[in-house]
Amino acid sequence: FEHIQAQIQELASMGGQAVAEAVTVKTGADLLEMSFPDNPLIGGLLDERESLLVCGPSGLGKSVLTLNMAFSLAMPPMNGLWGAFDVPRPLKTAFIQSENTAKATKKRIEKIIRANPSWRSALDRFAFPFVNDDLRLSGVLTETTFAAKVERVVEETQSDVLILDPLISYHGEDENDNAAMRRSLDALTAICDRLRVACIVVHHIGKTDDTGKATFSGRGASAIGDWCANILSMNPVLDDRGERTNIIEMRHQKARNFELRPRFYLERTADLLMVPTDDPRDKEGRERVQIVLDCLRDAGGSVESKSVLVGAVQEHTGKSRGTAQAMIADAHKRGHIVFTPGKQNREGVAFANHANFEAGNSHV
Template identity: 25%
Template sequence: MIWRPTMNSLTTTTTRMTTPMNNLAQQLHQIGLRALPVHVDDFLARATQARWSPHQLLEHMAQAEAEERSRRSLEQRLRVSGIKKFKPMADFDWTWPVKIERDIVERALTLEFLQEARNLILLGKNGVGKTMIAKNICHTAVLAGYSVLFRTAPELLEELQKQSPEGRRHKLSNYANVGLLCLDEVGYLSYADKAADLLYEVINRRYERKSVIITSNRAFKEWNQVFPNATCIATLLDRLLHHADVTVIEGDSYRMRESEKGCGRPAEEEVMSTLAPHAQSVLSLVQLVEQGSPPAPSLVEPGLLPAQGILFVGGEPKVGKSLLVPNLALSLAAGSQRLGFPISAPRRVLVCQFELPLPHFVSRLTIMRRALGTAADHRLLVDTRAAGHLLSAPQGLEHFLLAAKAAAAEVIVLDPLYSMHDQDENDTHAMAAFCQSLLRLRDASRAALVLVHHTRKSISRQEIGSAFRGSSALHAVGDSYLLLTRPSPQLPALELRFQFRYAASQPPRRLEFNPQTLWFSPAESAPTPRTVGRKVETTQVRQTLAQHEGQLRYNQLREEIMQGLQCSKRTAQLAITQAAQQGEIVQENGQYRLPLPEQEPNRSSPAGGGRPNQDACGCAG
């Protein structure tokens, strides 16, 4: 009997799979993970520092991957939807239309009609806001997890008409099964004879199954002019209107109003009302002093949080920013000075975003509350539905604004951990939309904002330093900045540094953290740190590795260098990086080790002599 070698391919595949890869991040990416490969070093550091159990480690991995997959899914749905740019409903002027059924629009924004497979029809002349409303509803549906297609009627009909019969069946199937279909501008153009049949086919396939949004500038009785010679108009409208909410928006074109103002052609009464204030816009110093009113007192002295101001809280990762800010929120709500800052009066504080899941965040607040009693109970409010909303997204801004108005908030606290990590905080262009949203939220809510500024963790090890990081866009909107940092690894106290736009600079303050109460408090005295080395040589990094069997993880290596050589964290970080760049040590699978003999870098002695000549066996000649 002759056996054929049928297992060759399997043997080859197994060998290839078990070959160790040079980078742990690549291995994680290869098995389909997306969040961990980007932040693997930081994830391992957090796991080591917090001493996670295997079960906790898997929980955090699953949570990180689930959040990343949710974010990528949202980006994909937004890209496919075709919604493109639009103004948020926060910018919609409800007083401009002469007639608008606001209750129908606001109910549609809750997406109830999708659950009932009802249609929504928006009728009105050009420029009254039909498309803006439709796009906001579509965007809300995308955020809620629905698949959405936003198309103008001419685009959809042209796309169907140019398809082959097989391609048309495929397109009709897509239009029939998407979660929400929006057809904009029905009635702006006239169409060929078969266009009405194609539109009927789309509506009929979705009838009593999926919702449709239609915007049109034509009354239904005029649709025969839009689809001349069509025989199915009555049946099409019957299917469309059977389960539908129809609202008519009446008024002048808002775009025309803005265009007239932009071209300098406002109505006569608007010209007069515009000129009147300018008659007194140029004032002398005496007039300014006489008419000027003192600025509103700061919510947190000295000038730390101006009324309707923006306070950024920054610092290196894992130093306690997301603990300091709840301390500040509770102090503001209680009118307490536990942090050592004068607070003039209790304030209504709304916490809109926080880095922890809601049950964990409530547990943290419960522990902090024990130190205050009931003083903050009725003034500290938490938005329990903030998860999934991005401040830079129009619908997210709308959500936060409605929450702020419902809470009558005087201070809004935002800790946007994941959304900030998705952006480059040193890229002005990337942060422009985020900063504009901050200003809109502040102006519309008339509240002060406290924002935790999480720097991108991939740069924090080498670049965080002691500066306030961030693009010029961030610094342009902030009124004051707090930097929480650890001045020395040998000191238990943390240091709080300040920058102000409108107030004099303050000296740094030392804070101590109590892990039992989760409160920061002013340090009574500043202990003198032990003298630390100014520079660590790469050879000392090698020696540290050699003392620990030649292999350590990054955090372990850094801590050993800091403890053994009495240097700062940054000095140790720079020394490790320099040693790796020079080939003195090798990074592999998330660890640092000494190089193998054949990987040793060439070194020349100061006198010009090299290593002793060696024969092929590595023996000295």
């Protein structure tokens, strides 16, 4: 009995990782004969059993961003996540977070679904663990008991994606210790591999550079960046006085198995929606897109034939048909509009974010 008890204690001290799975050896030729499904969860951003680090300065809206992501993963938009990344199928998400109370989270969700009522149907596709009537949960990933709690949440919800927010609440290490941080993050990888889920990890960046751009700082931060497969950084866009605006620059900083996407911009609305917008410094481009959106709004928010919108833009601007077509193509490229099936095999046009159209927020 004492021998068995000693073995149990040893296993617990090693974070439950002492039970090794059987190891086999395959050659490069064997590997080429193997087949693997190509089913990314978020095209260009997050594959099965991969990790995505969402990082940025404090107070920028990282938790709001991941809440918006959960809605979009549950009900994939026609033009993808933020008009930038395809979501091939509806996904379930498990939130494990330590900063926002149940009351505060409820208020956020209520505000979001007031702005986008169709998202109410997505609420059954993401979930939170409750402890003592609240949904704040923290612990250390390398500890067997907490790892078991995380696994139980994912298994009970049958989630495809696990969100941890923020990272600092789930390790007991000095973030400047590369080896210690890597052990904690490898423990998270092991959990994801066992459960076959992907993870999104929110990480606070302690400082920004002189331009307001988020940068990794310290040895620990570099270990975190090395571990994750993909990185999205959130950077505040400043006004002429150096104050933060409600526009956020999104930088796709790392993609281990995808092509990097050019930077894009999101606007955090008063309703806590994160909607695609344009670089506020590109005034001429924004004005051209705004004309397209205004014409589309005047047409009721959608048209069954693109030629109808082309004519409306021509009439509004006095420009040529080719210029109007280019303006519409630019609005589509920036993610503000989508092309839809129309009548008689014609291509129609609609707002990419119909909730914004209904709320009267069809602005760039």
